[in-house]
Amino acid sequence: MASIEREKPLKPSLRTPPAAAITAIKLLVFLLCLLPALQLLLGWQADTLGANPVETITHASGTWTLRLLLITLAVTPLRRLTGLHWLLRLRRMLGLFAFAWGLAHFATYLWLDQFFDWAAIAADILKRPFITVGFAALVLMLPLALTSNRLAVRRLGGRRWQALHRSTYAIAILGVVHFWWLVKADVLEPAIYALVLAALLGMRAWWRELERRRQLAAAVPQARGNGRVVRIVPK
Amino acid sequence: MLIKRPTDISPSEITPRSLFEQRRHFLLGASSALAGAALWAALPRSGHAASRLPAYAPSPFSTSEEKTPLKAVTTYNNFYEFGTDKSDPAENAGKMSVQPWTVRVEGLAGKPRTFGIEELLKLAPLEERIYRLRCVEGWSMVIPWVGLPLAALLKQVEPLGSAKYVEFVTHYDPAIMLRRPVLSWPYVEGLRLDEALHPLTLLAVGLYGDVLPNQNGAPVRLVVPWKYGFKSAKSIVAIRLVEKQPRTSWNRAAADEYGFYSNVNPEVAHPRWSQATERRIGELRKRPTLMFNGYGEQVAGLYQGMDLKANY
Numbered sequence: 001m002a003s004i005e006r007e008k009p010l011k012p013s014l015r016t017p018p019a020a021a022i023t024a025i026k027l028l029v030f031l032l033c034l035l036p037a038l039q040l041l042l043g044w045q046a047d048t049l050g051a052n053p054v055e056t057i058t059h060a061s062g063t064w065t066l067r068l069l070l071i072t073l074a075v076t077p078l079r080r081l082t083g084l085h086w087l088l089r090l091r092r093m094l095g096l097f098a099f100a101w102g103l104a105h106f107a108t109y110l111w112l113d114q115f116f117d118w119a120a121i122a123a124d125i126l127k128r129p130f131i132t133v134g135f136a137a138l139v140l141m142l143p144l145a146l147t148s149n150r151l152a153v154r155r156l157g158g159r160r161w162q163a164l165h166r167s168t169y170a171i172a173i174l175g176v177v178h179f180w181w182l183v184k185a186d187v188l189e190p191a192i193y194a195l196v197l198a199a200l201l202g203m204r205a206w207w208r209e210l211e212r213r214r215q216l217a218a219a220v221p222q223a224r225g226n227g228r229v230v231r232i233v234p235k
Numbered sequence: 236m237l238i239k240r241p242t243d244i245s246p247s248e249i250t251p252r253s254l255f256e257q258r259r260h261f262l263l264g265a266s267s268a269l270a271g272a273a274l275w276a277a278l279p280r281s282g283h284a285a286s287r288l289p290a291y292a293p294s295p296f297s298t299s300e301e302k303t304p305l306k307a308v309t310t311y312n313n314f315y316e317f318g319t320d321k322s323d324p325a326e327n328a329g330k331m332s333v334q335p336w337t338v339r340v341e342g343l344a345g346k347p348r349t350f351g352i353e354e355l356l357k358l359a360p361l362e363e364r365i366y367r368l369r370c371v372e373g374w375s376m377v378i379p380w381v382g383l384p385l386a387a388l389l390k391q392v393e394p395l396g397s398a399k400y401v402e403f404v405t406h407y408d409p410a411i412m413l414r415r416p417v418l419s420w421p422y423v424e425g426l427r428l429d430e431a432l433h434p435l436t437l438l439a440v441g442l443y444g445d446v447l448p449n450q451n452g453a454p455v456r457l458v459v460p461w462k463y464g465f466k467s468a469k470s471i472v473a474i475r476l477v478e479k480q481p482r483t484s485w486n487r488a489a490a491d492e493y494g495f496y497s498n499v500n501p502e503v504a505h506p507r508w509s510q511a512t513e514r515r516i517g518e519l520r521k522r523p524t525l526m527f528n529g530y531g532e533q534v535a536g537l538y539q540g541m542d543l544k545a546n547y
Binding site: 051052054114184186188 | 306307310311315319321322372374415417418485488489504507508509511512514516517519520521
């Protein structure tokens with residue numbers, strides 16, 4: 001790819017920030033991911049969350065889960081497009097925050113919305129498709145959260161770990177469906193999330209297709225070009 | 236004639252009870268209809284908390300439950316023409332001009348005619364009706380409306396024997412309202428004629444003793460307390476007596492979710508959520524939803540012999 005610069009010395013720059021800068025960026029992202037929670041807590045205390053604060057919290061926590069899922073999925077494409085490879089070092093935290101917001105969303109539903117009315121909750125999960133898919137997305141996030149450490153990567157092996165963590169695609173799709181199915185009539189907002197997700201997954205599909213073609217060209221050199229590798233991606 | 240009232244109270248503030256009662260006594264004492272109609276016409280629509288409603292009497296149909304604060308009633312609204320977020324109508328409905336305003340009453344009527352809003356107010360003595368309102372989304376409020384029975388208006392136009400339903404058409408102005416076809420505009424609702432003539436069915440012109448704020452459906456809206464809130468059409472411009480069941484906006488959008496009747500019924504779930512419980516705005520714990528929103532004693536007879544699961 002165009003972004004591979006092996007021979008250059010590593011001078012601190014936007015592409016190769018010093019360790020301290022990355023730590024600072026991580027801290028900033030950490031605080032930004034917590035900020036909406038602080039807003040909700042203060043709003044709850046001050047009674048400024050509107051006439052239906054439980055609904056406000058439910059919507060906000062759900063929205064942040066979905067946003068963080070999409071931001072997590074944006075890391076790889078952004079890295080590839082900009083060459084900022086250190087972005088990868090934010091991904092685990094972003095993914096874990098998506099899970100944390102998902103848990104907060106579910107806890108809001110269990111506690112503030114249903115008040116642990118287990119019969120009603122079970123009926124919702126089984127009978128209401130939008131709740132079923134939302135619940136499925138949360139359950140699927142659990143193994144990813146549990147394997148988001150180095151030990152797990154080592155134990156699973158890189159390939160298997162990556163295969164497992166590709167379920168993020170399915171989780172994000174379920175998340176958007178969950179949102180789409182719960183709105184009454186105005187699908188504008190879920191449609192925006194769906195478009196962003198489609199773009200993020202579409203880029204991956206396109207790059208995969210390019211890679212497939214490249215490999216195909218490399219594997220059957222005899223068929224075309226008299227033994228020369230036909231390059232699709234310029235060097 | 237002007238009633239001088241302090242103008243330092245913002246409309247979003249709740250008028251204290253003592254003030255409320257003072258004013259009511261005063262208004263009741265005033266020579267009601269004439270003074271009232273003059274008041275309505277004389278005062279600007281964007282004033283402060285001074286009442287611009289004629290005198291009104293309490294109603295035996297009122298509930299004694301705790302009223303939902305005015306601020307919640309006027310900032311948490313579904314009025315999709317002004318946006319689909321609950322806070323949108325309060326932000327955007329101010330653009331709507333509600334004076335002058337007329338309501339055409341037409342269709343299968345012996346004497347169809349158009350009523351000015353001032354004429355509407357004189358058709359029957361105004362009453363305050365404190366009703367429960369249950370939204371199809373699962374929340375509820377207790378709201379002190381001021382209005383008159385819809386029956387008083389319908390009587391004026393003498394419905395023909397062939398009239399079986401009443402269709403309500405609401406104001407739609409694409410210049411100031413949502414243009415995206417979220418629902419089919421203008422918003423249309425409907426009732427069976429006997430539902431429309433039921434004494435609980437209110438044509439509301441006021442809220443908390445004052446004229447209706449725009450976001451609550453100014454200047455005149457329907458209130459059908461035993462049905463989900465969306466049946467109570469806002470900012471009505473036409474009322475049509477018709478033979479066939481009207482095709483209502485929500486029914487067109489999702490017929491399996493929003494039936495023509497849409498009576499509050501805890502036993503019939505919305506396909507996507509249960510209707511067994513509701514959150515009263517201002518309360519944390521949910522409460523059980525009552526059949527016909529607690530108005531069964533008065534309205535159950537309208538549906539005798541009907542399968543309410545099929546006619547949701």
